[in-house]
Amino acid sequence: MKAAPMSRVFPIALNTFREAVRDRVLYNLVAFAVLMSGAAILVGQISVGIEKLVVINLGLTAVSLFGVVISIFIGIGLVSKEIDKRTLYTLLSRPVRRWEFVVGKFLGLVGTLVLNTFFMAIGVFGALLYVAHHFAKPDAWVLVALYFIILQFVIVTGLALLFSSFSSPLMSAVFAFSLFIVGAFAEDLRGFARMTKGITRWIATGAAYLVPNFSALNVITPVAHGQPVSGQLILYNTAYALIYATMTICGAVLIFERRNLK
Amino acid sequence: MLAIEILGLEKTYNVGFWGKTPKHALRPLHLNVEEGEIFGFLGPNGAGKTTTLKLLMGLVFPTSGTARILGMELDDPRMKAQIGFLPEQPYFYDYLTARELLEYYAQLSGVAAKERSRKADEVLAKVGLPNVAGLQLRKFSKGMLQRVGIAQAILHDPKLLFFDEPMSGLDPLGRRDVRDLMEQLKHEGKTVFFSTHILPDAEALCDRVAVIHDGELKGVGAVADLTSGVRGKVEIIWSGRIIPPAFKGLGADCHVTGDTVRAIVSEECQDAALDALRNAHLRLISLSPVRNSLEAYYVSKLQPGKAAAEVRP
Amino acid sequence: MKRSQITMVAGSLLVLCLAASVLTLHRLDELRSHATLEEVLYVSSPQALKRISLGYSGLLADIYWTRAVQYFGSKHVQGAEDYKLLAPLLEITTTLDPKLLVAYEFGSNFLTAKPPQGAGMPDEAVALVKQGIRSNPNEWHLYYDLGFIYYLDLKDYRNAADAFARGSRLPDAHPFLKLMAALAAQKGGEAQMARMLWTTTFETTTNKDIKANAAAHLRALQVDDDVTNLEALQARYRDKTGHFAASFSELESAGMLRGSPRDPLGAPYKLAAEGKVEVTDPDDLPFIEKGLSIGYIPPPKPKILPVD
Ligand SMILES: Nc1ncnc2c1ncn2[C@@H]1O[C@H](COP(=O)(O)OP(=O)(O)OP(=O)(O)O)[C@@H](O)[C@H]1O
Ligand SMILES: [Mg+2]
Numbered sequence: 001m002k003a004a005p006m007s008r009v010f011p012i013a014l015n016t017f018r019e020a021v022r023d024r025v026l027y028n029l030v031a032f033a034v035l036m037s038g039a040a041i042l043v044g045q046i047s048v049g050i051e052k053l054v055v056i057n058l059g060l061t062a063v064s065l066f067g068v069v070i071s072i073f074i075g076i077g078l079v080s081k082e083i084d085k086r087t088l089y090t091l092l093s094r095p096v097r098r099w100e101f102v103v104g105k106f107l108g109l110v111g112t113l114v115l116n117t118f119f120m121a122i123g124v125f126g127a128l129l130y131v132a133h134h135f136a137k138p139d140a141w142v143l144v145a146l147y148f149i150i151l152q153f154v155i156v157t158g159l160a161l162l163f164s165s166f167s168s169p170l171m172s173a174v175f176a177f178s179l180f181i182v183g184a185f186a187e188d189l190r191g192f193a194r195m196t197k198g199i200t201r202w203i204a205t206g207a208a209y210l211v212p213n214f215s216a217l218n219v220i221t222p223v224a225h226g227q228p229v230s231g232q233l234i235l236y237n238t239a240y241a242l243i244y245a246t247m248t249i250c251g252a253v254l255i256f257e258r259r260n261l262k
Numbered sequence: 263m264l265a266i267e268i269l270g271l272e273k274t275y276n277v278g279f280w281g282k283t284p285k286h287a288l289r290p291l292h293l294n295v296e297e298g299e300i301f302g303f304l305g306p307n308g309a310g311k312t313t314t315l316k317l318l319m320g321l322v323f324p325t326s327g328t329a330r331i332l333g334m335e336l337d338d339p340r341m342k343a344q345i346g347f348l349p350e351q352p353y354f355y356d357y358l359t360a361r362e363l364l365e366y367y368a369q370l371s372g373v374a375a376k377e378r379s380r381k382a383d384e385v386l387a388k389v390g391l392p393n394v395a396g397l398q399l400r401k402f403s404k405g406m407l408q409r410v411g412i413a414q415a416i417l418h419d420p421k422l423l424f425f426d427e428p429m430s431g432l433d434p435l436g437r438r439d440v441r442d443l444m445e446q447l448k449h450e451g452k453t454v455f456f457s458t459h460i461l462p463d464a465e466a467l468c469d470r471v472a473v474i475h476d477g478e479l480k481g482v483g484a485v486a487d488l489t490s491g492v493r494g495k496v497e498i499i500w501s502g503r504i505i506p507p508a509f510k511g512l513g514a515d516c517h518v519t520g521d522t523v524r525a526i527v528s529e530e531c532q533d534a535a536l537d538a539l540r541n542a543h544l545r546l547i548s549l550s551p552v553r554n555s556l557e558a559y560y561v562s563k564l565q566p567g568k569a570a571a572e573v574r575p
Numbered sequence: 576m577k578r579s580q581i582t583m584v585a586g587s588l589l590v591l592c593l594a595a596s597v598l599t600l601h602r603l604d605e606l607r608s609h610a611t612l613e614e615v616l617y618v619s620s621p622q623a624l625k626r627i628s629l630g631y632s633g634l635l636a637d638i639y640w641t642r643a644v645q646y647f648g649s650k651h652v653q654g655a656e657d658y659k660l661l662a663p664l665l666e667i668t669t670t671l672d673p674k675l676l677v678a679y680e681f682g683s684n685f686l687t688a689k690p691p692q693g694a695g696m697p698d699e700a701v702a703l704v705k706q707g708i709r710s711n712p713n714e715w716h717l718y719y720d721l722g723f724i725y726y727l728d729l730k731d732y733r734n735a736a737d738a739f740a741r742g743s744r745l746p747d748a749h750p751f752l753k754l755m756a757a758l759a760a761q762k763g764g765e766a767q768m769a770r771m772l773w774t775t776t777f778e779t780t781t782n783k784d785i786k787a788n789a790a791a792h793l794r795a796l797q798v799d800d801d802v803t804n805l806e807a808l809q810a811r812y813r814d815k816t817g818h819f820a821a822s823f824s825e826l827e828s829a830g831m832l833r834g835s836p837r838d839p840l841g842a843p844y845k846l847a848a849e850g851k852v853e854v855t856d857p858d859d860l861p862f863i864e865k866g867l868s869i870g871y872i873p874p875p876k877p878k879i880l881p882v883d
Contacts, residue, residue, distance in 0.1 A: 012370075097581070240600065250589035
């Protein structure tokens, strides 16, 4: 019995994905589809020359908000449910290490969100096609914006997992959502910190660098205006999201390895 | 080799709003379980049985002390591959079917891919659930879940089994099935460590038992020793309230309760006693050798004061 | 792997990632130094932004205010020639929170000043401050700011006098305002007026950038005064002796001066050819118009000494 950890992480990830799908998480797509088609039809009728702008802005914002809510909701729900309902008992009495559970759970959740985003992206492009009748080259940047949105979900899911490793579901949701809001202004926060002095500066700078940086991951507005996104930004955003998510997972593992189950 | 070696495991919870009040769920416990034994872990509600099992499964961490299972540390995955655990009131991923759950667990326990489905069907049949393999677990009754719990514990053919109240929630037939199953496991050379407060079950199944109360071990013993007959005593019960005078000479211990009389006499005096009853035209109800029950042992361990009072004349 | 090893690995990875995330953030901030600011180019309507803020406009105003200050600060150290986002940033800020007085004050000072000291957009500054007055009709400071721009930057003495006069009628108004109204009405006393204006700004502002700027202007006024006086002295000396003094000690021995004169920062003045007087280090004294050596080129990054 010297199987690699991945031989347990992947089944756990897969099972998490299966749970999300069977728990009808993907039903949100129905609401999204209604929103997108409604917006497309409405905007198509007003026709004041900014149809594409509105569709991209609205579509990507909705993808982002839907996804964040779902990340937090299933990230916390699925983990605390395992602790609350004690399904973990029969899992952890098998040759499964706690860190394998955390990592597997994380991968499964991210997989679910990627699939969910994929369907929503189809909705956005469908609406785009409806109002513009054809795709143009700058529409490819919408894909980059969607990729950045997925990177946001990766971070949010990590945070949700981290909080639910030690806190109640409700508090975890509150923490994760507040950090999402604060993180949207992370760049301003670092600016604030730079303007302070003395010990405040140390604390403020520490906090500003610790909160997740969602500002750089939000390129919805420029992309809606057909502006390109630099390759460097794609590279560093990817690096940042992966690093930050790893950080949250390490934190979750450290706490969860020590935690007494209910 | 010892199957389980508990070396002073202790668990104290901090309760109260500020977490300042210590709650001793388990006082330092020393206990060994031999390989091939069926070991019963007895104790009233809140005694610390589940706590002990959770500590052994690594679900909670001890305040102090350690334990070794199959000679390995508690967090050793190699050991985990060789044990099975049925938690108290088990609950499973209710969006899965029974077969899906078992196949998933078989995979995590390292069962080869092509054997998983066969194993799943096999254990489902063993626990008496052959026809619901494709049913989602959210549609299972309490007793059915208990059976699935046993199925997942024996799924990967482990050497050592931990059952937390295996009979709870089962109907009488189910209880008998589980008893048979445990006997079969013993027959296959497995070790079973289970907690219960159903004493007849323990008496029928166990090689040895331990009694725990308030987190403290009160006694350990082989069931055969505890229940072996109290040599040379018989119990005679007859109807009526009359005690024939001859009984005085036999050194009998007599109690009148309602319309019956119960007397304990030594085996040698059995015939004389029966003659005395016949002469007095009294109707005999029963005659049986006196045995110590596990219950008496259990009660004596839990209420030492009361038991001592009974023994005293 | 044992639990202690897992802890070690997860712990080290955590620290490593923390360090790496800080580095990545630095890089991202470099890449996007103006990205957040450029948003104002997309959401150009402050009214729309106010609606988007869902009632949390105060918080958003604070965020835009810091963005404006940072934008100005970062442009200023670069010695920038244009500050095209300063006006929209301040407009958004004050639309979101019309009571944020410091933003109007900041605008009146740095929108008007000529590049590289400011945006050189006095008309936008006037519009901003007028908007401020509409929202805060009882703040004398705003009338003062308005008068200031009209007087010093636009040389529109009539409007300046009007603004000062309206401000002076408000409760708590600085007593100087009445005087300023009178002087502006006479279109006279430029130097005296400038000194009074900058002194008022210096004394009443709470923003340290504005204060430093006012201090630099006051120093410059002082230097211009000193140089004028010293050069007059040289002229008189030549009238008496037929040549310019070669050093201040010559002027001293002639009984025309006591000690060697120093500029407001404590550096000695220098005597140059042709009876001219120069400052030792003109880079430290932006805004001075006199005392500069011939062909002096100001540094690309203007130096405003901080006030303490
Ligand atoms: N998480 C906890 N926090 C505080 N006290 C606890 C916790 N878990 C258990 N206890 C206490 O520890 C004691 C032992 O509990 P345990 O569950 O081991 O009892 P048990 O022997 O399994 O009882 P039962 O037969 O009812 O299942 C109880 O008094 C219980 O209140
Ligand atoms: Mg129990």
